[in-house]
Amino acid sequence: xxxxxxxxxxxxxxxxxxxxxxxxxxxxxxxxxxxxxxxxxxxxxxxxxxxxxxxxxxxxxxxxxxxxxxxxxxxxxxxxxxxxxxxxxxxxxxxxxxxxxxxxxxxxxxxxxxxxxxxxxxxxxxxxxxxxxxxxxxxxxxxxxxxxxxxxxxxxxxxxxxxxxxxxxxxxxxxxxxxxxxxxxxxxxxxxxxxxxxxxxxxxxxxxxxxxxxxxxxxxxxxxxxxxxxxxxxxxxxxxxxxxxxxxxxxxxxxxxxxxxxxxxxxxxxxxxxxxxxxxxxxxxxxxxxxxxxxxxxxxxxxxxxxxxxxxxxxxxxxxxxxxxxxxxxxxxxxxxxxxxxxxxxxxxxxxxxxxxxxxxxxxxxxxxxxxxxxxxxxxxxxxxxxxxxxxxxxxxxxxxxxxx
Ligand code: NAP
Ligand code: MG
Numbered sequence: 334x335x336x337x338x339x340x341x342x343x344x345x346x347x348x349x350x351x352x353x354x355x356x357x358x359x360x361x362x363x364x365x366x367x368x369x370x371x372x373x374x375x376x377x378x379x380x381x382x383x384x385x386x387x388x389x390x391x392x393x394x395x396x397x398x399x400x401x402x403x404x405x406x407x408x409x410x411x412x413x414x415x416x417x418x419x420x421x422x423x424x425x426x427x428x429x430x431x432x433x434x435x436x437x438x439x440x441x442x443x444x445x446x447x448x449x450x451x452x453x454x455x456x457x458x459x460x461x462x463x464x465x466x467x468x469x470x471x472x473x474x475x476x477x478x479x480x481x482x483x484x485x486x487x488x489x490x491x492x493x494x495x496x497x498x499x500x501x502x503x504x505x506x507x508x509x510x511x512x513x514x515x516x517x518x519x520x521x522x523x524x525x526x527x528x529x530x531x532x533x534x535x536x537x538x539x540x541x542x543x544x545x546x547x548x549x550x551x552x553x554x555x556x557x558x559x560x561x562x563x564x565x566x567x568x569x570x571x572x573x574x575x576x577x578x579x580x581x582x583x584x585x586x587x588x589x590x591x592x593x594x595x596x597x598x599x600x601x602x603x604x605x606x607x608x609x610x611x612x613x614x615x616x617x618x619x620x621x622x623x624x625x626x627x628x629x630x631x632x633x634x635x636x637x638x639x640x641x642x643x644x645x646x647x648x649x650x651x652x653x654x655x656x657x658x659x660x661x662x663x664x665x666x667x668x669x670x671x672x673x674x675x676x677x678x679x680x681x682x683x684x685x686x687x688x689x690x691x692x693x694x695x696x697x698x699x700x701x702x703x704x705x706x707x708x709x710x711x712x713x714x715x716x717x718x719x720x721x722x723x724x725x726x727x728x729x730x731x732x733x734x735x736x737x738x
Pocket of ligand 2: 606607610
């Protein structure tokens with residue numbers, strides 16, 4: 334079979350530890366034999382970040398903006414232990430944080446649903462994607478512990494020194510206060526990313542706030558989403574046969590629990606933090622969760638939602654067998670290849686991505702899986718494979734799928 338040709342390179346961001354090992358095996362076994370793979374390679378492994386004073390991360394993010402599609406391996410976010418372990422010059426920032434700041438995107442997390450790994454919520458038949466706003470609110474707050482009697486006020490001073498004031502509370506005794514903010518620009522970017530993503534996957538978009546109680550702050554989110562929708566997306570949504578649905582946060586939570594899934598759920602920052610952890614554990618496993626950063630101009634960065642699986646890596650270094658799940662890493666590649674294929678009009682690349690994902694799902698559904706899934710599956714008589722064994726089991730099905738095209 335002739336290898337599939339690519340026109341534009343993908344931005345490839347390599348990473349750390351066990352996921353770096355999986356990265357190479359996935360490329361060698363599942364990609365390079367079938368695709369004339371073109372990538373612009375950035376090594377975001379911790380040593381390289383240290384060596385380049387983290388310039389490599391900035392270069393990689395700018396390359397993603399330039400080329401439009403990136404695929405990223407999990408990376409270590411250094412803490413004090415890692416600084417010692419790797420003898421780092423300093424405690425470099427989270428690469429994901431740096432990339433997000435440069436690309437200005439929204440993170441979408443979506444579970445990979447397979448037969449035999451049943452969601453904890455019985456009605457869920459299709460995946461639910463969470464879109465989390467990644468700026469402001471409680472994550473950029475100002476807080477004061479109130480020592481006793483007094484008045485707390487909210488004060489805004491304009492450049493010309495005029496002020497807007499609002500009493501928060503007249504305290505009779507000790508208490509607490511907190512200030513939040515957000516920006517019209519950031520909310521608008523968030524809205525654009527959500528509408529673009531929903532169109533891309535052809536799923537309804539749900540959004541909720543508490544604007545009955547927060548008549549200015551939360552209402553602003555609703556108003557900006559409404560405006561962006563009516564001005565830019567209403568027609569496109571109609572054409573795609575999908576719906577934008579706004580309601581209250583407590584109402585949406587009740588509806589999610591009774592739904593069958595299959596939609597995108599846009600969440601304010603805190604709601605997204607809390608709800609994405611609930612969703613991923615209810616759908617089964619962090620190793621079965623994809624994550625994609627979408628910027629408001631439609632540039633994409635695909636990755637797995639889990640980390641570098643440090644404990645498995647240390648076993649691997651000692652020469653012990655590991656059974657690390659590569660599904661989310663494989664789906665990061667298939668997502669990026671499909672998007673590249675769609676942007677460049679290469680149908681073979683899109684079909685390859687579909688075949689690869691189908692092969693992964695078939696492998697698990699036919700009873701071959703890594704240890705994390707073998708523990709929670711409802712299937713009986715399953716075979717637990719090691720890290721490489723699973724990828725080779727996928728390869729066998731991939732060949733069948735490709736032959737059938
Ligand atoms: P982790 O790598 O997600 O792993 C935590 C545990 O979850 C593992 O020990 C393992 O449990 C299980 N697990 C996660 N992914 C798995 C997979 N693919 N297959 C099988 N089991 C899996 O989180 P961490 O150990 O807290 O973090 C390790 C490093 O990753 C840290 O340095 C952190 O900074 C980094 N990190 C990076 C990203 C990113 O780049 N996106 C995200 C999160 C964390 P068992 O040990 O019970 O098998
Ligand atoms: Mg969290």
